[in-house]
Amino acid sequence: VEKEEEFFRITLANGIHYLSKAVIIAVGSKRRTLNVPGEAEFKGRGVSYCAPCDAPLFKDKVTAIVGGGNAALQAALLLTIYSPKVYLIHRREQFRAFPVYVDLVRNNPKIELVLDSVVEEIGGVKTVEWVRIRNVKTGEEKRLEISGIIIEIGSEPPKDFFKKLDLRTDEKGYIIVGPGQETNIKGIYAAGDCTAGPHKKKFDQIVTAAAEGAVAALSVYEQLKLGIEEEIAGY
Structure with a gap:
């Protein structure tokens, strides 16, 4: 988009130009990713970025949520409707969410908190089968057996x-x-x-x-x- 006197020139990827006196930018935002091995490979095969969209797909399966904000905690609570166990993985010790959500996840027997931890790798054969995490304070690594992971770390x-x-x-x-x-x-x-x-x-x-x-x-x-x-x- 370039300004030309009283007009804006919009150039598309195919080289076509349009002139307009006004422009509405509605390009949206992009989900942040973990950028770890296995994430792109298993996208749509156990890796998700939308709990309301995909939670029913994880019925009766052990799952994980990555994030520490309101969206992540809401996603974890939603997953408990379908999943028998939900790991909530957060890189810090404290959540950045409303106290009411924090209380709900801490008191939900289906949710296991995995704090001070980051995801290092997502693995499996045809679909997600495990996630490798690392404790940022101790450096200790361990593998969690899961069937799905929902990444809720915001957008940009x-x-x-x-x-x-x-x-x-x-x-x-x-x-x-x-x-x-x-x-x-x-x-x-x-x-x-x-x-x-x-x-x-x-x-x-x-x-x-x-x-x-x-x-x-x-x-x-x-x-x-x-x-x-x-x-x-x-x-």
């Missing part, structure tokens, strides 16, 4: 793309937007998982992302058809 936006456009972002790289989803660059709006919207720290759902898209579209309409513009984001 395409920061480099945003930097090229000089878009203002927060400390994590998400685009800062105003009430009309406008960015710090006139004519560029952003919506969805790539933004630092006010609800992001509490809710990160499809419905909230879609709502931002609707607001952005209405703002573009007001700008182009009615000549109404919000103040540039950035405060």
